[in-house]
Amino acid sequence: MSVRILALVGSLRAGSHNRQLAEAAVKLAPEGAEVEVFEGLADIPFYNEDIDVADSLPAAAAKLREAAQAADAFLLFSPEYNGTIPAVLKNAIDWLSRPYGASTFGGKPVAVIGTAYGQYGGVWAQDEARKAVGIAGGKVIEDIKLSIPGSVVRFAETHPADDTEVAAQLTEVVARLHGNVGVAA
Structure with a gap:
């Protein structure tokens, strides 16, 4: 049985380097x-x-919660906007933290990585x-870190999956996250 890792990307930009990093994680995931x-x-x-109501939950929020419920672990990709987390990623975390006492993260392993300029x-x-x-409510694996500086220059002509150093680091991140599924806190 395969371990399901749900990737959430904190950038909505079509050419996002964090999106490319997430695509590389899909490609490089170990067996x-x-x-x-x-x-x-x-x-x-x-x-x-007020809108987080069972019988009228927004469809997009329900879709996120369903995907998270089916996941065994989470891999978050965060750029940096004005020195902090992008609103879209924080919003996803907020939706997954509710309803109170029933977080969809439910103690599942979480790693946070990313790239920024x-x-x-x-x-x-x-x-x-x-x-x-x-x-x-997530079980953050604090020692799994990957922060890649200079994204605009580094990935100007190279997809992260084709950057040998990044590909090796990303493969290790996913393997280590995979290895934390089912491990007690």
């Missing part, structure tokens, strides 16, 4: 692991408890995402 990039974060309304590769945003998803 026994399946990485699925969730499509539709742009369609999910901002979290509002700056010299630190988005570490502030990734740290904020780890904090938020941990509070939301």
Whole structure:
């Protein structure tokens, strides 16, 4: 049985390097692991408890929760916007943290990685995402980190999957996340 890893990408831009990194994770996943990039974060309304009602839940939010429920682990890809986590990723975390006491993260392993233009590769945003998803009920694997600086230059003509160093690091990230499925906290 394959381990299902749900990838959430914090950038909606068509040419996003974080999206490309997620695509590379799909391609490089080791045997026994399946990485699925969730499509539709742009369609999910901002979290509002007034619309988080079982009989009238927004379809896009329901789709996200269903995909998360079926996942064994999560791999979040976060760029850095103004020194912090992008709103679209934070919104997804908020929807998955509810209803209160029934987080879809449910103690499942979570790793947060990414790339950004700056010299630190988005570490502030990734740290904020780890904090938020941990509070939301995910089992954050703190020692799985990958922050790739200089994305605009580094990936200008090379897809992350074709960057030997990045491909090796990404393969290790996915393998280590896979290895944490079923491990007690």
